[in-house]
Amino acid sequence: MTTNDAAERKPLWLLIEENFLELSSDDLSEQNREQTIQRIAGELDNTGYNVSLHGGNMLQLRRAINDRCKVGRPLMKDFNDAIAALTLETVVDPVSATTKLVSDLGEAWPKLKGSERKADVLRIVEKKKLDLLFDKAKGLSGDEGIRLLIGEDVAPELITQTLGITEEKLKEVNSALEKERAEKARVAKLLKAVEGKPDEERVKHLLENDVTDELIMEMAQIDQGAIDGVKKSIEEELKEKKRLAEEAAAKKKAEAAGPPIEEIPPDKMLEYIEAIREIMEFSDKEKDIRVMCEQSAIPVSLVDIAISDPEKLDELEEKAEG
Secondary structure: OOHHHHHHOOOHHHHHHHHHOOOOOOOOOHHHHHHHHHHHHHHHHOOOOOOOOOHHHHHHHHHHHHHHHHHOOOHHHHHHHHHHOOOOOOOOOHHHHHHHHHHHHHOOOHHHHOHHHHHHHHHHHHHHHHHHHHHHHHOOOOOHHHHHHHHOOOOHHHHHHHHOOOHHHHHHHHHHHHHHHHHHHHHHHHHHHOOOOOHHHHHHHHHHOOOOHHHHHHHHOOOHHHHHHHHHHHHHHHHHHHHHHHHHHHHHHHHHHOOOHHHOOHHHHHHHHHHHHHHHHHOOOHHHHHHHHHHOOOOHHHHHHHHHOOOHHHHHHHHHHO
16 A cells, blocks of 8 residues: 555544444354454454554454444444534534534543544544535535635646536636635725714715625615615715706806897907807818817807808908997
8 A cells, every 4th residue: 555545544433443343242242252353453454554463453343342332333333423514504613523523422422532533533524514515515606606616725627527527617606705805805995994983974985986785785774664764865975966957057168158148249240250250261171160169269159150141240340349
């Protein structure tokens, strides 16, 4: 057996206890016990452990069978039942779960409390947690299973193998999660800026910075009803801002357009008409005429007449001259 094989095989104490699972009361009787020990030792030799010819390993086997006879049932029955009873909720922290399991079984099986065996139990508990995570992940829809395993820091190769996905798919989900983490970090900073403020102010601050309702509920702990209330308030504010902006734009446009024909003083009328004629000598294209007239601050009402009915400029000129 290679070094790698030796590292991956089960610990001897566990192999011994697993061999005890099928033993009958007849196998454990005084007259048959030694024969049973020798048979198990031989079977364990086939696993790569030298038990038959190794004093320490043989002693471990004899002590284990004595404990089995003393308790009256196999350790592995209690152990397997305890492992089977683990759930994702009880094995969130494998170290704590292992400590509890060893403590619960330790009254009947005190050797489990030893540091070496406890380390072996921890590995089994961690494997159980991984199995439970895989079972849950396989039952989730879309990318939720992949997200679950990534969140639990499961090795990438295990995720792709167990869920049957490509590395590209895993990278795609990882990228999406990174963006979500970055967004949560951004929202955390936004919340820090309004820490201690009323909920309405906090929500308004987040909405104005394009934070989704879902993240507001999750990170600010504010319900949808409150968010909708703030949205309505903001909507009314935006409507008023829009109204004021439109009024200002209309006013600015009117100011830029200049006064209507009837409000232009005679002296200004003559000045404007002269300027229009100079411009029209320079270009006969409407676009050019309008641009140059705007630059010269000539009223739009007069420019419209000059373009649509140039001859009327003579009439306006005569009227202005009196």
